[in-house]
Amino acid sequence: MKGKIRVGLSILLTLGSGYVFADALNLTPGPLTFSTSVRIAPYPKVEKPVPAKEISTKHTPAPEEKVKELATQFASDQRVKGKLAFVVRDATTNKILYDKDGATPLTPASNTKVLTAVAALHTLGPHTTLPTRTMLSGSALYLVGGGDIFLGVDSKEAVRPVRERANINDLARQTAKSLKENGTTTITLKLDNTLFEGTPLNPNVATKNRNYMAPISAIAYRGGKAEHWGYEKDPAGVATNIFITALRNEGITVNPAPGEKTPANAKEIGRVESAPIQEIVDLVLTESDNSGAETLGHLIAVKTGNPPNFDGGAKATLKVLTKLGYPMVGVKLFDNSGLSEHNRITPNLLLAITSDVVTHKHPELESIGAGYAVSGVNGTLDLRIAGPEAGGRVRGKTGTLDEAVSLSGVVNTKSGHLIEFAIILDELKADDAQKLARNAEDDFLKKLATL
Incomplete structure (x- = not known):
């Protein structure tokens, strides 16, 4: 995969829902166009129109030892007062650069919506309307x-x-x-x-x-x-x-x-x-819209012949992801939004989904990339991981509950490395544990962005 990645996130310029990405890249005029301060990192740099299925990314392998060093620091960060599980992978080489309990199921909060997005796009179809x-x-x-x-x-x-x-x-x-x-x-x-x-x-x-x-x-x-x-x-x-x-x-x-x-x-x-469903999914992911996510869950249940309720939506979503071959050991869903504190998801599952979006393994999932919030720019990352060094370089799905914080997505680094990550922090019981854990998470990703 060196030199070229079939990038689902990048081909959004061909989709109606991809206007946000095109706008943010200064390719079209709009509210996200930047002429000063923060610019969204090219994802990837498109010199001229090319076929949507495959775009030359010109990404280079990430500095493995430096990534490991930063990940080790994050793993031992004293600000994390609960459980931490995360995985980091080089999208160019497909090599896992760091794995701390990636197979451990923890409370994912709104990263649950990533699973809902996969099931909705695969089952309902990206171009379906209601x-x-x-x-x-x-x-x-x-x-x-x-x-x-x-x-x-x-x-x-x-x-x-x-x-x-x-x-x-x-x-x-x-x-x-x-x-x-x-x-x-x-x-x-x-x-x-x-x-x-x-x-x-x-x-x-x-x-x-x-x-x-x-x-x-x-x-x-x-x-x-x-x-x-x-x-x-x-x-x-x-x-x-x-x-x-x-x-x-x-x-x-x-x-x-x-x-x-x-x-x-x-x-x-x-x-x-x-x-279209793909645009609804984008909204649900970018803004972390709980009502939209649960409605998608009910619609997935209707389409798959399950009871069209909360339980049916969660079970139908699990069945779809299992059928698609994702690592589901230990995964439990009780809703489609992530508001339930009973949900359990592994970083490995979130990373696998991000990888499939990046590599375009399942074409119907390509619009998930447009739904990832952009650091310092929009959605639930608009005020996070901002500034000239990291603003626009991290794209992902956030998650927040009283005792859980999560973030999964990609980092397009300053030197042109593409790094996939999935992070879940759980059992953050102290009064300030959630805030401190999120700060540690953001600092880690900021450092990755500068590589």
Whole structure:
């Protein structure tokens, strides 16, 4: 693999979701373009358009002894007051440069979302979209949730973000037009929210962590987020009320009724589609969106024939990764977001996934790279590992719970070495243990970035 790496992260310039990477590389104008201070490290340097499947990276093998020295220092860092497991690999040579308990399963926090991303992209497909439909049966109109929790409303934005790609107002306009063409101006509206089942909040997530996600449903407005802070208690109800208002504004008299499953004889009269799964995955990873991750888990369960609930999503995800041949010994999942403190994942598994993204082993996973947050630039790494030496050089998925910290991804070093890593710190029980452990983690990656 020397000299060339089939890089999944780099080919994002060919994808719609890759605009962020292109923008950050100053290849296209946008909010992430930098002319001073921090510049995102080339990943890789693209001299001219080339086939997406293989791009010359010009990366060189990392200085093995220096990496080992830095890793040894991190392994014995006195700021780490709990368990530490991590692995480091040279992406150019595929050689493990350091392994401290890489096979040990620990609490991964939001690195769980990396597993969810793999299962979602492989099972649902990167280009699949999620429909929100209206179905008519007699005078009863059904609003049918298809798993899109990021519905939006009319906006002046030329390019609609993932959270508002499908427009409730568009659905209302389509529906009203069809109703009027059939001579109908009065309907009874029923919500069909039956795609998922079970409790809207995960019983395997501690009460203190449940505030970090919306109750899961098959339909929601802007991820179920409340107007100012937190999440709506009834995201499906909020989305339905917005639709009712929009439909009334189109001249339709709406009589709300209790929800139920759409009858088989109902006819579709309106439809809007979500952003593609690959863009939803990118958002879930970059922003560590818990509601989006759990919704993906439910959708994975639906697609694979498992119960469409939290337990079904977690089990389906494990089955998909096992089928793909990943190292699953000791791995346990109780959710798809990482809010559950019962999850256990090994650094070896996270490293294997990162390697597959880098080498493009599974083409459908290539967009995971766009979802990795960029140090000092965006997402959950926007304020971490920043500055002129390391800013833009670390790309990865973060994870944080009260007693656990994790980070997995890649470092594109100053001298052109590409280093993969996966780090999990667990049982951080002291009052300041989490903060100190994260500082130690960040310092290690900063030092790697300067090599």
